[in-house]
Amino acid sequence: MEVRIQTLTPLWTGGVQAGKVDRIHETGILGSMRWWYEAIVRGLGGECCDPSHTECAFTEEKYLKSQAVDKRQKLHDAGLCDVCQVLGATGWKRRLRLAIQDSTRHDPSIEDRLQANRSYVGANGRSRTPIWYFPKELNYKPCSGELSIGVQSLSNDFDPKVIAGLVQFIADWAGMGARAQMGFGVVQLANGRVDTRPLYNYMQSVAGSHPYFKLPTLQNIFLARILPKDERQFDEKETFNLKYDLRRLFALSVDDTELRHFVMGTTRGTRIAAKVKMSRPYNGGKEMRVWGWIPKELPNAKNFKNRNDVVQAIHQHLTNNYTVQVWREMDSARDTVVPNNNDVMTFLRTLLKLEEDRHA
Ligand SMILES: [Zn+2]
Known part of the structure; x- marks a missing residue:
């Protein structure tokens, strides 16, 4: 094969x-x-x-x-x-x-340094612009x-x-x-x-009844494709602007900090991997993907009481700023293919595009 x-x-x-x-x-x-x-x-x-x-x-x-x-x-x-x-x-x-x-x-098109078109005022009162670094030498890109x-x-x-x-x-x-x-x-x-x-x-053949509350599963993932709202094309910075913007959604209060690190990742102290991922633009800058997983068990936060609050904030941000072409999520009214579906086999079948005709 x-x-x-x-x-x-x-x-x-x-x-x-x-x-x-x-x-x-x-x-x-x-x-x-x-x-x-x-x-x-x-x-x-x-x-x-x-x-x-x-x-x-x-x-x-x-x-x-x-x-x-x-x-x-x-x-x-x-x-x-x-x-x-x-x-x-x-x-x-x-x-x-x-x-x-x-x-x-x-x-060679991967720049060694990408700066978001965003800035914020840091804890010391100075304005900061987030920058991401990638390999400089071509042989390591x-x-x-x-x-x-x-x-x-x-x-x-x-x-x-x-x-x-x-x-x-x-x-x-x-x-x-x-x-x-x-x-x-x-x-x-x-x-x-x-x-x-x-x-x-x-x-x-592996289906069973083990529940998982803290780990990535089909039950807690979301998968989306976004397009620009107007005729413009995304540039490479869009990924990092979006990453920055989503992070800021969870920065309304210091009481949300732990949740922000949990959802968007942190390299400070105990390293936490980001649970929300976004692609670079592709298809001539006309498309990007955003996906991730948010478990039921979350750190306490002031503005986000549960999983739905977190996913809703992300979904809302994407809907406000982009055309959300597709959004997949189990047991959710946000799902654009089979809303409010709680049958995992149906969810998997549609993700695998085995039911395109029925739900077209
Ligand atoms: Zn094992």
């Missing part, structure tokens, strides 16, 4: 040195695959460990002792969640191998172009088409590789759509 992808915004997959991209690394591609695979499994109530907490590990004795008939259950008994069963864990190899043929090139991902199954009970479907999902909605919050990794498939039904069918 081979999937050819084309970058719409440069791809960042990390490198040997932090903050530099020496070439496309398989681990960076696998990392984003695992993130979405986990979000889908959790969304369906399947078993998924929290790798930041307790990692799965395979114990052969437990496997041999298990009375289960079903292989998946046997592997659960042996200490592997539904994700680790496929993507690997301590003592257990991944069920697939990625063979990457990299025809991308370092993208993120990469643009074409890439072939060969997916090879290493087990007769794992179909590589499942992973190809996942690549299609990421191409449709999010970003591949690292630093999606800096706008990298929007891709499209070079040879037309890949069938997502094998992914859907496979995921049906």
